[in-house]
Amino acid sequence: MKRRGFLAAAGAAFVAGCNKIADSDAGGRLLSAAEKWHMSAHRLLTDRTALAPEYPRSAVSPDFRGNGSVDPTNGDYPRHLEEGFANWRLEVRGLVASPLSLTLDNLRKLPQRTQITRHDCVEGWSAIGEWTGPQLSLLLEAAGVLPEAKFIVFRCADNLNGQDYYESVDLVDAYHPQTIVAHLLNGKPLPVKNGAPLRMRIERQLGYKHAKYLTAIEAVASLDGVGGGQGGYWEDRAGYQWYAGI
Amino acid sequence: MKRHALSTRLWHWLNLICVVVLFMSGLTISNAHRRLYWGDWGFAVEQAWLIVPRFPDWMTIPGYYSLSIARDWHILVAWPFAVGLLFMWVAMIANRHFRRDIETRPEDWRASAIKHDIAKHLRFDFEPETGKYNFLQKVAYGLVLGVFLPMMIATGIAISPGMEPTFGWMVDLLGGRQSARSLHFIFAFAIAAFFVVHLVLVVLAGPIHQIRGMITGGRHEA
Numbered sequence: 001m002k003r004r005g006f007l008a009a010a011g012a013a014f015v016a017g018c019n020k021i022a023d024s025d026a027g028g029r030l031l032s033a034a035e036k037w038h039m040s041a042h043r044l045l046t047d048r049t050a051l052a053p054e055y056p057r058s059a060v061s062p063d064f065r066g067n068g069s070v071d072p073t074n075g076d077y078p079r080h081l082e083e084g085f086a087n088w089r090l091e092v093r094g095l096v097a098s099p100l101s102l103t104l105d106n107l108r109k110l111p112q113r114t115q116i117t118r119h120d121c122v123e124g125w126s127a128i129g130e131w132t133g134p135q136l137s138l139l140l141e142a143a144g145v146l147p148e149a150k151f152i153v154f155r156c157a158d159n160l161n162g163q164d165y166y167e168s169v170d171l172v173d174a175y176h177p178q179t180i181v182a183h184l185l186n187g188k189p190l191p192v193k194n195g196a197p198l199r200m201r202i203e204r205q206l207g208y209k210h211a212k213y214l215t216a217i218e219a220v221a222s223l224d225g226v227g228g229g230q231g232g233y234w235e236d237r238a239g240y241q242w243y244a245g246i
Numbered sequence: 247m248k249r250h251a252l253s254t255r256l257w258h259w260l261n262l263i264c265v266v267v268l269f270m271s272g273l274t275i276s277n278a279h280r281r282l283y284w285g286d287w288g289f290a291v292e293q294a295w296l297i298v299p300r301f302p303d304w305m306t307i308p309g310y311y312s313l314s315i316a317r318d319w320h321i322l323v324a325w326p327f328a329v330g331l332l333f334m335w336v337a338m339i340a341n342r343h344f345r346r347d348i349e350t351r352p353e354d355w356r357a358s359a360i361k362h363d364i365a366k367h368l369r370f371d372f373e374p375e376t377g378k379y380n381f382l383q384k385v386a387y388g389l390v391l392g393v394f395l396p397m398m399i400a401t402g403i404a405i406s407p408g409m410e411p412t413f414g415w416m417v418d419l420l421g422g423r424q425s426a427r428s429l430h431f432i433f434a435f436a437i438a439a440f441f442v443v444h445l446v447l448v449v450l451a452g453p454i455h456q457i458r459g460m461i462t463g464g465r466h467e468a
Contacts, residue, residue, distance in 0.1 A: 015304075031318040045412050055286070118286060239315065240314045241314070241318070246321050
């Protein structure tokens with residue numbers, strides 16, 4: 001018991017030191033700089049269009065776990081669900097030449113990409129599913145993204161703990177061939193827990209980037225004025241890394 | 247001649263700090279999802295091969311549950327850890343520390359020689375007959391430097407989705423992403439086990455002399 005007490009005291013002292021470093025300006029900057037070093041290393045080693053692995057249909061997991069919002073009850077969402085999303089609109093707006101407002105039918109008529117990919121949650125678990133939808137690049141090209149746009153923001157219908165969910169990626173991931181607006185999971189319309197009727201697939205990053213219940217796609221020059229300014233719901237709320245490729 | 251080269255001493259202490267921070271922040275990350283799986287995927291109890299106990303706050307960085315702060319520490323310290331290990335390998339090949347002191351010779355692997363070495367260890371006699379380290383030390387240091395520590399980096403890369411387009415072959419080699427995550431955990435605890443045994447043996451062998459040697463280099467006692 002005494003040895004355990006000593007170990008606990010030593011551990012606590014070490015942790016206190018670490019927390020002191022993290023709370024200092026320089027320490028905080030160092031911790032957020034590491035995220036950028038990883039992103040630079042990933043971008044250096046990986047072609048901007050290199051694909052995340054795709055699996056055969058036999059690899060699909062029997063269930064696709066839902067996480068975060070799994071049953072939104074806020075705003076118009078319950079009404080849309082009742083209507084079978086017949087009046088759901090996806091807007092493409094912000095720094096674009098011609099904003100769009102698309103129905104699910106509009107999206108279904110575009111060329112589709114189907115991909116069987118693995119979804120990795122920041123918590124550690126993984127699931128595999130088959131996703132179908134138009135590539136985001138098609139929508140961005142149709143709307144005509146202006147040259148000053150640097151990021152694409154995804155707006156969502158779900159409100160989690162009093163804040164609207166949103167996410168963002170840079171143009172490398174926005175135009176990546178596997179970045180799709182999915183409306184089918186394993187050949188069927190998305191279940192509510194997985195983001196019905198539309199969700200993003202950002203296959204080279206962790207699950208929290210894959211915005212669900214998608215209502216709008218917004219081209220912006222900076223993330224400063226968006227939400228809490230950190231580029232996403234979890235980034236604002238809990239300090240998660242904006243680059244979620246690690 | 248110094249008993250420990252400057253490169254060895256610098257790396258030893260840098261690596262100690264890195265391993266401790268990585269291990270303690272890793273325990274927080276483990277607390278975020280306390281199940282391990284084999285294969286490519288897994289998310290539910292029925293797929294798990296191990297339900298990991300929840301690690302108490304005193305063992306974790308930052309000392310309370312915050313997955314994002316733990317990940318900040320983990321991905322920062324991964325850099326000096328990986329670059330440091332590369333530096334140590336280059337240094338110990340260049341200064342022949344590896345060939346001279348750690349690499350085993352065929353005759354070391356004879357059953358009688360191994361038995362003799364274990365018997366000596368059980369009598370707390372750690373003096374090697376020839377060279378710097380006895381057989382068990384060579385195997386332990388070789389495993390840590392050549393397998394445990396490098397496997398932490400390989401499995402860490404394998405569980406990063408941003409690295410997978412380039413290192414997908416490595417993920418396959420490790421048996422899938424959830425297998426890589428399980429192995430990351432297993433090798434972390436293998437290193438923790440080495441750490442405990444190493445500490446006990448340093449204490450038994452004379453801690454002040456041993457620690458001073460790893461700081462100043464010490465004198466070669468011939």
